[in-house]
Amino acid sequence: MATNSTSETRTCDTTGLPVCLTAQLFIKLSAVCAVVFLLLGGVAAILLALTRWQTIHLLPVDWFYRILTFHGLNMLIFWILFFEVAVLYFACTVPLKAKLFSRKVAWVGFIMMLVGAVMVDYIILKGKADVLMTSYLPLLAHPAFYLGIILVAVGTLIGVFNFFATLYVAKRDKTYEGSVPLVTFGATAAAIIAVVTLLHGAIVMIPTFTFAMGWTPEPDPMWYRTIWWGLGHQSQQVNVCAMVAIWYLVGYLATGAKPINETVCRGAFVLYILFINLASAHHLLVDPAVGATWKIWNTSYAMYLAVLASMIHGFTVPASVEMAMRYKGYTKGLFGWVTKLPWRNPAFSAAVLSVVIFGFIGGITGVTLGTQQINIIAHNTLRITGHFHATVVGGTSLAFMGLTYYVIPLIFQRDFIGKGWARIQPWLFGGGILMVSLGMSFAGSLGVPRRDYDIEPAGVYGASSHLFLGIMGVGAIIAVLALLIFVLLCVGTLLFGKKNAGRPIYDWGTAVALPGADESKVDAHWGMKGTIALTAVFLMCFAVYYFANWKALADVWPVQ
Amino acid sequence: MSLTVPEKGWYKAPEGAEKLWIGLALVWCMVMSVMMPYWHFRGKQNSRGEAYSVEPAAFMERTMTFVESGTVGDWNGIPIVEPPPGGEAYLAARMWSWYPALKLRKGETYRLHLSALDLNHGFSLQPLNMNFQVLPGYDHVLTITPTSTGEFTIVCNEFCGIGHDKMIGKIFVE
Incomplete structure (x- = not known):
């Protein structure tokens, strides 16, 4: 390992960039914790899917809701937050050639997060917090449950503070010239949204904790829902930002793609910061006490300006990859470049699947279900769960998994074992999640509720509901198997992977320029013809699904 | 490159296909923005x-x-209550039943009062798949007009404890 005179950084043997060793340590610690919580959440996932698949109906009723609480917190909060801290610590140091602001602050944040997460998991498994992830008051859990969540939130905030302080010091010491790289910019957007999100968490969890201790009166249940979703939905928007930053990063690593217009990409991130925090309204669209005007304004993120941001990224990411391929000489027809993409690179295939599943399934369903009136035929059904398994799992988790195929060789300095398994893992996981998401969505369209142990007592759900729950179950088995492959590959590589210090990392597969490629033959502004066609198809799918739902709504009883 | 600082002069307006896409996306966003207020005036749900x-x-x-x-x-020991056409109907949600059962007439409009006595509950009318949130402390009023007849089942779709899946209610429409 090459180290400089102060021994605080090493030079990366692949990129030549200086890697801050303190940042590297906490990227490693956070990534390891993230993967452990992913595994816990994955075990819970298969138990839940095999219970809701009524033919198997595995768990007893109390354990079903217990494991459901466990699954939500480990997947949506712990896996994702730990991974995001790793992404933040990377984005503020390596691309800026900067050192992490403080090792002590990083330790404090990390330990608080870990203690909090362990506390929450312990108290759930003890059966003292069967309140599901949302813990809607007047449901009440053991005070340690809320305290654990507060610790995780504050620990994350401390990590975010370390990120901002690092940015400040890097700027002050001029470790880089001009503006920050796009990946750092995206991570900064994620960090800003995280601050707003975690403050909502503190505002709602602290009075709930003091109520659980018997010190203060019970907060209003509607107030709780309103503020809790400021935590619950916004935290998913942190994921969106981090995921999009990873799309750009992997596009660059695998094909050398660079943004067509930096202003557009950055502007889209700014739209996220400004408008995405209104999304808590998505969960209150059929609630009492918040009026139609409030619902419409907030659920549309003002006027869908955050959706606009996602649609912009949905164009610029594939367009930048297509342009990179065309510059390399793959100019045949609309889609000639597609077959030449580095499909064998698991980070790349994961990113592509993430874009497609997030956009076509997650995005379209999310905007439609979050339409104020359409929510009447979707609220609290499995359609909602179908939507967010496409965004958070098929989108974010898959992108995070993909990035890990670079994180381990670059940061842990070990080449992967089982490379063949790694190459198929994103496809298995993406395919499984697609089945989960579609199975849930169709069952939800038939009225099957989410968070429900048994649909038989209602006596209204027929054979097709059971069929879709079965599809969900089979999909879950495939996805969890792929998750296990991922965890085994990561752990196996950390234990047995060949050390790669002193040489560049194993090349997963990158797009190579054809001899005689001529960049000047590609139109810089209209050259991305394949992307134009794909986004046109996307917009048509969006419009069809959107208006089909208005039609379905028009068929139910009039209600005001 | 997304991992290195952008070249000088990166701050510039979008051009070509990118500009076109932003314009199209913005128009679509405006269409969706207008749909919701429009439905409040012209739509029935x-x-x-x-x-x-x-x-x-x-x-x-x-x-x-x-x-x-x-x-x-009487339905399974729960009274079936018929409000006068145009009148008020009350439906209390509690662990783990909907009280009472309702009998409504097709084409008549009712003011249906929903509230919970203990926890959050979810009013999910099947097989229509109409869903509303029910909270303790809030009298949630739906002005509702049945347009089909038959036996409809109210399923609870907000988690409310161990008996949640067995919390079933009925609305009969003639």
Whole structure:
């Protein structure tokens, strides 16, 4: 390992960039914790899917809701937050050639997060917090449950503070010239949204904790829902930002793609910061006490300006990859470049699947279900769960998994074992999640509720509901198997992977320029013809699904 | 490159296909923005969130008065109550039942009062798949007009404890 005179950084043997060793340590610690919580959440996932698949109906009723609480917190909060801290610590140091602001602050944040997460998991498994992830008051859990969540939130905030302080010091010491790289910019957007999100968490969890201790009166249940979703939905928007930053990063690593217009990409991130925090309204669209005007304004993120941001990224990411391929000489027809993409690179295939599943399934369903009136035929059904398994799992988790195929060789300095398994893992996981998401969505369209142990007592759900729950179950088995492959590959590589210090990392597969490629033959502004066609198809799918739902709504009883 | 600082002069307006896409996306966003207010004036299914503050005990009292005034039958030990056309109907949600069952007439409009006596509950009318949130302390009023006849099942779709999946109610429409 090459180290400089102060021994605080090493030079990366692949990129030549200086890697801050303190940042590297906490990227490693956070990534390891993230993967452990992913595994816990994955075990819970298969138990839940095999219970809701009524033919198997595995768990007893109390354990079903217990494991459901466990699954939500480990997947949506712990896996994702730990991974995001790793992404933040990377984005503020390596691309800026900067050192992490403080090792002590990083330790404090990390330990608080870990203690909090362990506390929450312990108290759930003890059966003292069967309140599901949302813990809607007047449901009440053991005070340690809320305290654990507060610790995780504050620990994350401390990590975010370390990120901002690092940015400040890097700027002050001029470790880089001009503006920050796009990946750092995206991570900064994620960090800003995280601050707003975690403050909502503190505002709602602290009075709930003091109520659980018997010190203060019970907060209003509607107030709780309103503020809790400021935590619950916004935290998913942190994921969106981090995921999009990873799309750009992997596009660059695998094909050398660079943004067509930096202003557009950055502007889209700014739209996220400004408008995405209104999304808590998505969960209150059929609630009492918040009026139609409030619902419409907030659920549309003002006027869908955050959706606009996602649609912009949905164009610029594939367009930048297509342009990179065309510059390399793959100019045949609309889609000639597609077959030449580095499909064998698991980070790349994961990113592509993430874009497609997030956009076509997650995005379209999310905007439609979050339409104020359409929510009447979707609220609290499995359609909602179908939507967010496409965004958070098929989108974010898959992108995070993909990035890990670079994180381990670059940061842990070990080449992967089982490379063949790694190459198929994103496809298995993406395919499984697609089945989960579609199975849930169709069952939800038939009225099957989410968070429900048994649909038989209602006596209204027929054979097709059971069929879709079965599809969900089979999909879950495939996805969890792929998750296990991922965890085994990561752990196996950390234990047995060949050390790669002193040489560049194993090349997963990158797009190579054809001899005689001529960049000047590609139109810089209209050259991305394949992307134009794909986004046109996307917009048509969006419009069809959107208006089909208005039609379905028009068929139910009039209600005001 | 997304991992290195952008070249100088990166701040510039979008051009070509990118500009076109941003324009198209913005137009689509505006269409979706207009649809919701439009539906409030022209559409028949809206969630206005009309609600009044009410203590659970007071709501139960109103429900009991409603039950006494119009019981017309019995469903599994739960009274079936028929409100007058155009009148008020009360439906109390509690662990783990909907009280009472309702009998409504097709084409008539009712003001349906929903509230919970203990926890959050979810009013999910099947097989229509119409869903509304029910909270303790809030009298959530739906102005509703049945347009089909038959037996409809109310499923609870907000987690409310161990008996959640067995919390079933009925609305009969003639």
